[in-house]
Amino acid sequence: MITLEAIESHFPARTVSVEDRAAELGLTAEQTHMFRRHFGIDRMRYEPSLGIVEQLVPAAERALAGTSPAAVRHLVFAHALHGADQLSPDTLREVARRLGLEHANAFAVTQQNCAVSMSALDIAGTLLQAEEDPSARALVVVGDKPLTQEAQLIMNTCVVADGTAAALVANDGPGVPVRSFATRTLGQFSDGVLSTPETFRAAAEARPRVLAEVMEEAVQSAGCTLDDVQWFVPPSPNLVFWQDAVPDDELRARFFLDNIPRYSHCLAADVLANYVTLREEKRLEPDRPVMLVAIGVGMTFSAMVVVPGTEHGAVAR
Template structure:
């Protein structure tokens, strides 16, 4: 089966509890000066963080909302849970299976995708399209879900880079639907930085030196593979890791900073694989997504994978 991958509905969910980064500094072992660096240099200020929220309480609301757009009589063939951390539940609990059952989708094939860390959500959309083309019945859908909790200081702090926060998202995917059309998907993995949080100081510095250049190259390649020029892109919808890395990337690209949506960095911080969808829904609520215009969803995962997906927005009624 042929057909373009289309995003029929994107939803996000954020816990109501909002805290300042100062409020989590002690648990993360951050000194006052380090908090100042995160705020003044990296651009972080607040984040959604609720230790009382369970994993599935976080994940399910956005998924249920996205499923409301499923046309009557159509079925979900795949539930793909894209997350960053490999371990989120005790070994006897398969999170993807729990999500499928709680959503009332017993006939769907459910599995998780984690290999590209925070880029796994974009990879999951690409995979959903491939599976729908390869083996699903005509008219079938896939549901991609994200969401994971910053459940311990070790997974909440990326030193000198980001403070992780709570959020979730969901995307309803099909082929040749009326929703946003996926025009390209590009990833690049630099295996020399596979150690992630366990990189040496020298490796971390090396990653920082190439970060902006490689990310810019991946964005430009995705735009080219979409058959477009970068000046035809309305906005880049990025992850929220921090402002300083985006400023360096924008400088390396020689791009206009106004074309990168960075408003949410200060409000929500980095939310693992959910960032781009939280930012997408923020833009939709502000009516900044324009019918027929092109956008780039961008994220980077420790390990280190750079990913970009070009979409053409098609307005639909809520």
């Protein structure tokens, strides 16, 4: 069984209001008002002087605390943005150097946008299952640093902020066990933000149904039900997105959306960072399922059921 031995996040120190960030992006007063009152964004962390490497390393170092670098056989970098105008090809090499992981098998995973972190965890676990050494570990680092206006302001509905995450993965090791993973990609919507208005409408109509199917598949594989899940931990694009994607008010009440006004949208890192917030605020009950869930632009739906324990900051109620 795949286990998450450590999960950590990192945000830069600089906090800006949505008004400050909107001014930097050249938004109108009407657009700024929409982001605060309609989409639910209040503030975020944003530090233009820091590159992606500087933001990935702190979370990774915390995830590796107490672990010998020699035990880490695989280094997986999950990111939403792709293309030479967003990411240097030397990014992962530099992260490995700073962490002392030059020996690790290092590669990147992308193309699934906000859902990519779960696929990276699943890939890391699969690789570890092929290892003969039970002490072998994989480190997954997750994050993006948008460099263009189009990537910093997505479809006028998401203001992208800075934030990263990391997870140390083991095979049958200590930590949070992964009970199931379900994923589905609807390729007809692969144009993503470049889609036609007709395709956008079709995607919006399909989104609640397909999300519900993938979530149900995940709980069935985990041997539980949706009613058993204490928290659903999604990415944080905005409040309206989840109101549309999860029309059931009672179900959506268990979606952790508190970080939307605190941190805005940190692309691929949101899911793990939101889990860390729940853990740090001691809002997790031990031995009760939590579902990591995401819809990535391009219509990748992913759901992963994990079961936190008291050793990872959960608290009995």
